[in-house]
Amino acid sequence: MDDDSSIARLAAMLREETQRARPGDKLPSSRDLMRRLGVSPVTVSRAIALLAAEGRVVTRPGSGVFVAPVREPIAEAPDPSWQTVALGDRMVDDRGVVSLLARPADGVVPLTGGYLNPALRPVKALAAAAARAVRRPDTWAMPPLNGLAELRRWFAGEVGGTVTQNDVLVVSGGQAALTHAFRALAAPGAPVLVETPTYPGALAAAGAAGLRATAVPVDSGGVRPDLLAEAFAVTGARVFYCQPTLHNPTGATLTRERRDQVLAVARAAGAFVIEDDFARYLTTGPVAPPMVAMDPHGTVVHILSLSKISSPSLRVAGLIARGPAAHRLRAVQVVESFFVARPLQETALELVGSPAWRRHLGAVRQEIATRQAALLAGLARHAPSAVVGLVPGGGMHVWVRLPPGTDEGAVVEAARLGGVLVSPGRIYYPSEPPGPRLRLTHTAPDNLAELDEGIRRLGAVLTS
Template structure:
């Protein structure tokens, strides 16, 4: 104890001496310190150890002890308060989108997500397509501003009807497509009709662009045309956004009859229909053709992304439109984004033109069917009292919770129990019609993991 006290006392004396020296100066030798302060070698060694731990000195064997480099004095934090005045009262809330894109903690089963699990992605075919694309002599040249001709032709064939390559604009992914289209069509302050519930990302884009998303209820069969007509009449809106095939988050598919009704309602209102066809390649059962294939007067603006059916970083999509609105959308993309990177366009063209593309789609659809059925069976076994739908495509199921349940609190508790699910409330543009959970069956590693995720969720609900 006495030696420790002596060492600390010597360290205090040396600390003041060190601070008066310059970085790199050599301290007196241990023998000199022993003689000067009349202490033992152990006391000197321990005192220097204290100073070394504090970063004040460094010991170099065979050379001695030296004053360490001093860090630059910490600057006072900058006063950034002026920015609040300059930025004004507009805010961009990315919390919901960031949460959906953040990987779950290690050991957590993901029953929430918007992409295929890596085991379902065509990584080998994608790598081969990327290698072939990179070898093209013009791979890094400026592409045609509307997109590579062959890729536009492929998107046109996929859309069907009388769509031509001239109607297609290649874009940098579905989210960028939605941003471009909404900004091209609507000025800040305008209303835009959306399904309720709807894709969380479109709500974020609309609000960040200064638009007002107005809810139009959707049921198990998708958007309700009768209430769509009322919403157009009440708001004077000129745009409705919808997902006719595998609505995210509910999985609903708009029937052929309702598709005709939606087009008729939009025609009567003199409005555009933005058709987000993100799940076209994720159909488990046959689905109706896109709205764009039934559109004879340029009313539908069709968005088709390949990201969901391939891989998260394949940020390539297409916007299909006709007439003056197509020119405005092209102009908006040109001034905001120039064009999608040519190597990515070439990669997509190589991928969808290869024999492996139809094989990949068949494999994904088979896997999604098995996964959907596994989740349905797990809920029937673990939580038979809950209503769980059985979608015919896409990635998500919609679970109705008991009245009075707090879906947000439940999702937080589920995460603590090791399973990630999405609360339903953020998917509603206004007040929710009840408590729901969105369950995704595409993000987990296996059917067994899906079943275990539902079991963990059941322990939270029944605990």
């Protein structure tokens, strides 16, 4: 009978036969199947068509039907979309940080970055310090959880005031210090005040901790204390993050008077000040003492990193705090990462205790002054439409304003295509930027000639 059931029975019988046979074996002919099973030609052809659709047989007109070659099953494409629900809607935004850490392609001039060019780093001094450190018999032993006593004593001496080694926690660089501080000092969902503009890594760390960044405007003298007081009152925030020396990106430095005012405002609000002193060793002139040295009450949580002035891989910083906040910060580090690797701490201690350290500081400060002057002269010559609002007293960067109406993103992309990398201003703002800006890094190029070439390429984009 030529009904569906007879087709199904014949197809089942042929499936079993293909399983017993080898690939390439010939199946019985249609005539044999018709004679042996008493089925019609239509039943045979439809059963074979089913097996062909399943990939079990191949038909060769004029030759017959053959068992198909064995094919590896096609693996199902991985589908991690289920994680979207499990992770929730809180996102860690690393774009601003990654853009500052990216390495330029060959032939591209970097006018962006957060560290000294390799030619300016104390590579020989670091190598010598590391060699001395690893020869110590206890270098591979577990260090004290809060850091080597000698290194903590050194950090305390650098900060001054009444800070002691007992107030210092050695952490894995400035970014880790920020992460610890945000998590320790504020609960997820709480507001945190930041300067605007500010360091993108701080915005990313605050966001990763689940905090809501609220902008406090700065002027040529740094954060405005009157607006800081208003922001504390409006938001109820209990943490303010700031960079009082060579503020990133504007280059502003708080005077002693304004530092006193910021401390008074924070104390009145019952709030902490996270003082990111990343540029302490990048100044080319005198600077006021750090706020932590002016603060006996534990208001300031201070960060002093060695990475900016030495090498990005020397991830060692001092995190200074007093009172219950200090205990919580130590607890956060122990829970998250135990401690900083002792060989790295020993290397840092050897470096800062060597004569090469002071020589390096002097050389870098002289190079910063030379490069900053070259950058300013290059902008005046090649890109006069890029306005420098403030000439900082050191640092790695200059903050420039583009003409109103300029498409900042288009400029950054055109510059990249033209062979020069610059930092877009928008990544430095926790809210809407007031206008098109660029941050230009003069310590990133290999030499003054490359620096001038980068400015020339940028100027060609701005005048096109």
